[in-house]
Amino acid sequence: MSTDEIVVEHLTKQYKRLRAVDDLSFSVRTGRVTGFLGPNGAGKTTTLRMLLGLVTPTSGQATFGGTKYVDLHDPLKHVGAVLEASSAHRGRTGRNHLRMICRAAGLPDSRADEVLTIVGLTPAANRKFKGYSLGMRQRLGIAAALLGDPRVLILDEPANGLDPEGIRWMRDLLKALASEGRTVLVSSHLLGEMQLLADDVVIVAAGKLIRQGPVDEVLGTMGTGAHVRVRTPQAAELKAALSELNATATEQSDGSLMVVGAEAAAIGHAAFTASVELHELATERGDLEQVFLQLTAGKAGIR
Template sequence: MSDGQRSPTGTGQIVVAGLTKQYKNVRAVNDLSFTVEPGRVTGFLGPNGAGKTTTLRMLLNLVTPTSGSATIGGRRYADLTDPLRHVGAVLEASSAHKGRTGLNHLRVIAAAAGLPKQRADEVLAMVGLTPAAKRKFKGYSLGMKQRLGIAAAMLGDPRVLVLDEPANGLDPEGIRWMRGFLKTLATEGRTVLVSSHLLSEMQLLADDVVIIAAGQLVRQGPVDQVLGSMAQTARIRVRTPQAAELTKALREQAATVETDEQGTLLVAGVDAPTVGRAALGVQAELHELTTERPDLERVFLELTAGKAGIR
């Protein structure tokens, strides 16, 4: 589809400002603010009940905010002309008439949006479903339904893509395909916002993360920056037959030393060279000396610890 047909929405930047949603006695989202930039994949993370889905539904005009705003390219979703050409969204695995083929399902959506018929074939090829184009929806696996949902979201060649748990039901090969697909969309300058609970995958996929808990922002920024902000929590794994002697020497240097079930020392508060010098001083034979940097899962758990979901 040409740029003229696409009619892009501003820069495609998503801006959530002071967004709040109150359900009777439950505040699902509480004064939430963050931005999502074009040309990047942004992971939207939070514990179950953190308010992620409610936030996405407010962004897409499926839920009315109590206060605050959510805009795409400077406009509310409700104010977009031909929204399918601006924003593609998948909030759950695709649903369709069980007796309808994947191809016909997409053709119906394309016709309703005033899009050319052949666009259905193009997006099926894009998500690798061409071999299943004429298979009835009732025969689709959950992973195939996810791909069909993404195909539907891409019908209008949107500049913004909003996905809630898109890897749900995908096998490892499918997850790898999803990662490459979304990264490619971002390199084309599109805005990609992805909610997921697969933290190890998000560390591979996302350029930026927005982490929320109990409806509030906990941390936002590039993945490397968020991980770097927790660098002080890096631990050093040490295996040695002289664990008691080395533990005593390290604690004398104000290090924190714990022991796991295998007898490995987990050392914090000092760096690896300091551990090495301490081992040399007590003539401890080292079988392992490894610095463990915080990964996204560990950082996420530390940032959201004790902040229960509220819906």
Template structure:
């Protein structure tokens, strides 16, 4: 088993009458960014806390490199985690906050300067924490997680509070960590961003696994939602031709036609045969937001 592989096996957590996590199993591989998705109340944060032994499971287990987090020697050198915006003494500077954490973990003092530079906070190193914006606190949290140069990074909603430039920075930074062979597990509600960031997806709802796998496979599993967008000045003629091929044609809101049941080459051939002029012919595949909503439709967040 790889040092950086996360294995969640039959993980379950009951709170009185609520099953927050219900027999959940999945793996997270090194060298990849894994997006951990689910509706509000799906059990994502509870799962991350059980992986980090901050919450005791009712049943099941979670390991990192074959060991429970609590059993890791020098855990900060193995796992970096940010489960909420960084907190620190309000009167302490970002640099001193990192130096205190480094000292407590037996890490070199200069590591604080290195991770500040890594997350772009060097200009704010000597500013007090109380003056940090939410986005700066997120970056400080990432810096704290990276102090031990860990092989595994676990982040819960790391883009909260970041502006578009910060979100792009976060994407590039996490991708670079995965490219170094590290394991990166990220939960997020920003589905459009996750489509750009993640290599793999784990989607849960009501504490149970809905699907997992590479992004392309998860998106491909919903290929039945693919449609062809076509624009023509002869909409009625094209609609009649396509109806004869068992295609379904519906008008789009902007004057285009949306076609399901056949692919774009079939639409093009039908138009050519019928002498219909086309101004646009595009295949539209569902984005991650649509796939996510379809996969989790009707599944309550908390039971």
């Protein structure tokens, strides 16, 4: 097991008559962004709080490389987390807010300026927190989570309050952090964005695990994996050429062909060999939102 891998084992949380999390098990691999998805009331936030030792499980455990959060040495340097938009003293500047956290954690004040640069808040570093927009507060929260240069990052709805440019910035930042070998777990309702961001997904409903795996694999098991859109004035000839690849070409209402069972390069080669003229050849991924709705249909979130 990697020292940075998150492992959730038979995690359960019972609140009197309400079971918020029900025998939940999953893992989050290093070097990848994992999307934590589920309808409202699915138990996502409760699970994240148990991961961070803020809620005590009724049974089961959650660990980082085999160690519970409360047993980590210098947890800020191992795990960075944002469970809601950053809160701070309204009259304190963003820079001073971060410097206070640095001093409490034994980090140099200079680290505050470094993370302000990473999250794009340097121009607002000396503005008071009360003047920060929701998007700026999100960035400040992420800056705080990065202060210890953690190997694991846990974010709950980090795109709330961000404009389209900010969402793209967030996506690029999290992908870059994962590419450095960090473990990134992100909870979000923005399924279209999660399809662009996540390498893996963990889907829960009513406190239970519904599906886990790489995004393409999850899409594929629901019949919505990657496919190739082709446009050609010689559809019949292309279908004949593709039959040798054991690929299926289905004509769409717009006149294009949707090909399943062969990659774009193989389709292009088959068309070239058969002297078939192509006007379009594009790989399209399945729809994570469609899969999510299919998997969670009839599994109402816990209220």
